[in-house]
Amino acid sequence: MDAAANAAETGRLLRLATYASVATACLLILAKLIAWLMTGSVSVLASLVDSTMDAGASLVNLLAVRWSLAPPDAEHRFGHGKAQALAALAQAAFIAGSAGFLALEAMDRLLHPRPIAEIGVGVTVIGFAIVVTLGLLAVQRHVIRRTGSPAIRADALHYATDLATNTATLVALGITALGWDGADPLFGLAIGAYIFYSAVRIALEAIQLLMDHELPEPQRQRIAELVRAIPGVLGMHDLRTRQSGQSQIIQFHLELDGQLPLNEAHRIGKAAEAAIQTAYPDSDIIIHQDPIAG
Structure with missing residues (x-):
């Protein structure tokens, strides 16, 4: 659906x-x-x-x-x-x-x-x-x-x-x-x-x-697992979440190789977003991509 x-x-x-x-x-x-x-x-x-x-x-x-x-x-x-x-x-x-x-x-x-x-x-x-x-x-x-x-x-x-x-x-x-x-x-x-x-x-x-309480810890852990399983993702940090009606608001920093071309970094970010939305279809996701020195 x-x-x-x-x-x-x-x-x-x-x-x-x-x-x-x-x-x-x-x-x-x-x-x-x-x-x-x-x-x-x-x-x-x-x-x-x-x-x-x-x-x-x-x-x-x-x-x-x-x-x-x-x-x-x-x-x-x-x-x-x-x-x-x-x-x-x-x-x-x-x-x-x-x-x-x-x-x-x-x-x-x-x-x-x-x-x-x-x-x-x-x-x-x-x-x-x-x-x-x-x-x-x-x-x-x-x-x-x-x-x-x-x-x-x-x-x-x-x-x-x-x-x-x-x-x-x-x-x-x-x-x-x-x-x-x-x-x-x-x-x-x-x-x-x-x-x-x-x-x-x-x-x-x-x-x-x-008061924008965080999502339950099992959901936060599941989000982190989904993101870290994406090929090319080196890590993530500063995960922030909250519930707004039916929507889960999810924000985090995505750690990527600093030498990646912009198109490839964008593709990995979209893959991470798609993985989360498959598990949480009503989620609203904001990803900040951070370059990590090789």
Whole structure:
């Protein structure tokens, strides 16, 4: 698959994941709203608030991914890939806000207990939410394997948190059905704490991307191996890398025999570039050729 076809396929997969995420969040909001109105459960409310935050975060993600896929222009010569990291950071803010709201609601329910009605409805709706979320996660993980998108990875972590939230909600409703009303707000607090932990994880990953963190060391070593395997290459140094959306930005100095003709030095440089792009099709490569005295 050539670079243009690969970019088109990547764009298709990213759009698929973002549209599926928004549609799933909206469907779950409707189902959980009905369940909360019928049960009054704090755990169901926790799940509803989380899905509401999901919808906002997924919409931000959709817009950011569309922006990140825009080609480079005169003011953004390296493209718009960092929009995905910004989207992940926005998601972290959404998630942290929902965690704070849940903590306040759960504390109020602990101080002012109220019985839960229609527990069976709540169990049915949350069970439905788990099935739908599992389907979305399967789509997202496929897209992550194919694209490595930080925005979709953050969204998948978001929905994996939802899966844990919904499971905990089922347990809380089950325990409440057995007669312990205090389980509902306590599980609400636990869910809120886990959601906040997830927000911190997403934020830290997004910040690393925005701060131009180096690619993982195994990738850097692989790049060096590919370059040094090119006939005529004497070595390389000053390898600098970073991730920008789907693109890996790779820069390094290529050590060549100082007596080589310019055409031959250029050919070796292009061979090194081609080797890297075969392994990393979305890479943006800058090579500085350094002559080495014989």
